[in-house]
Amino acid sequence: MLTIHNLVISRPIDKSFFKVCLPELSVKAGQVVVIKGDSGCGKSTLLEMIGMILQPDEISHYHLMVDNQNYDIADVIQRNDVNELATIRAKYLGFMLQTGGLLPFLNIKDNILLSAKLLQKNIDATRFDYLIDKLNIGHLLNKYPKQLSIGERQRASFIRSIIHKPALLLADEPTSALDPYNANLLFDLIIEQAQQDNIAALIVTHDWQRIENKGLFTLSAKLSSTQSSEFLPL
């Protein structure tokens, strides 16, 4: 469903550059991929490039196969067609940011429904209720993000990122602010929802030990020098 070849970016750090490289990646619908590595190795940068919110320096192949349509994302990126990229992000991508990723002026319910409303898409009410119950945030729906803890925001943000049933879920350290119980719960829910709705999920995490026995495909950052890292299958 998702195939990427030779995705490269060099980012300035002080007076030098740090190169992040993904030689190859192939993810099937419903598959969960874990990205791990030390801090500063470029995990979030990689996720941002795959999420089309950061333009890579090089990309030879990036295809997304959804609804029997093959999107040549590499071509759209090279043309720098920001509106086409925005359309693809809105329809097929779900993002979950470290700090939550919620608009401060909308309550939690409106934040969760934001992507669906932008697409003018009706949501599955049963699924909505199920996710709310599962992550235990029903009592927070009328509150605003600043009234919530970071962990509560992360849980709400997860529901927002999958409520419109994206083809690809990108989660940047989704459990960084969660207690062990809720972290396990969220990982299990991500895997469950990915399999149930055929969502390909890429998860950046430092909590690898928590999921190492779940048999998930893992990309690990290899520091090839002090100025570059390469993401290779573990």
Added chain:
Amino acid sequence: MDNVTSKWRFITRLSLADLWYDKKVSFCIIASIISVITPLLLLFSLKYGVVAQLRHQLLNDPQNLEIKIVGNLQLNQQMFDWIAKQPETAFVIPLTRSLNTQADLLNDSSHFVNNAEIIPTAKGDPITQDMPLIDKKDQILLSSLAAEKMQIKIGSRIKMVITRQLDGKLEKGITELEVIGIIPETYYSRAAGFISLDLLIEMEHFYDGYQSKIFPTGTGLVDSSYPNSFARARIYADSLDDVAPLAFKLREKNIETRTQASAIENMQAIDRVLGFIFSVIAITAIFGCILSFSGSFLSNIERKRKDIAFMRLIGFKSKQVMFYLLMQAMTLSCLAFIVSCLLFLLGNCAFNLVLGKNLVSQPIVSQLQFYHFIIAFILTLLISFIVVAIGGRGAISIQPAESLREA
């Protein structure tokens, strides 16, 4: 189509929800816009109120536009036609010899004016332009001083008495005239009566010793022919700038003239100074207004960079984000403009009530027409639009990932 409309409606609701959530910031932006729009409205209201009226009075005072003929000449109809045809001429009418342009005006034995100036008038006369038109020989317009001395009201009848010496005897010619208007003091300050040219010619006819139907005496020579040339003329230029060229043209025709040249120069200097002072203040204020708008809106966009990046992350297109920002700017500008107008009305009332009392001939100190508000409103929206479009473009051009990381 419905889908598209509801999508834009959704973005509008989002932008308004953001403004409402950040009430304090919205209030600060509105306040900063009000603080520049209200003084600008008041400044322009003074320009179009007292300043414009003073300028108009200065530049259009008929006394400054008059070109007086020195001495008595023989001006025929051809010459009057030539003067009237000049592009600089606003009004011209024949005038008889100066000694024949005086008369006594009487209401009763206690209320009269001796040796009042009698001046011919007709349509287009700058002094009587707002008065009823004299179309009969038995009508007169009085200056306010003459009317005051005679305690006369419009519609009353007065007597005009002129005296001549014929064969060693003094003879009085008397006729009755209807007062059809009283000229304000600002237009003519001396005691005078404005009459038709025909009546003035009849006066001269009488003074010259002829019998007159209007001033019946039974004595004097019988002569029904009237002169076809006149000793002088009342000439008015169209504007202050036309006075000197018209006087020059008359001098070329051997007609010596006298004008208020130094007064005109003073008026024009005052006008230039007023214009310059106002322009400097207005340009500075408008420049400050643009800076204030830029400061308010650009800092607001900067503050929202993370939200903008997040919106783009979840799929908002550039034009949707721009619409979102513009909608906020337009809403804030509209609210600020409405409040500014209300504050302006208060200031406007204060100016007119307090300062208007001190200016007898100028009760309106501050005023703006409806179209001035429309122009100000459009300019407010336009400046906001341009500032936000530039700032928004800058925010959108940054990759979402960069903004999300900075926060």
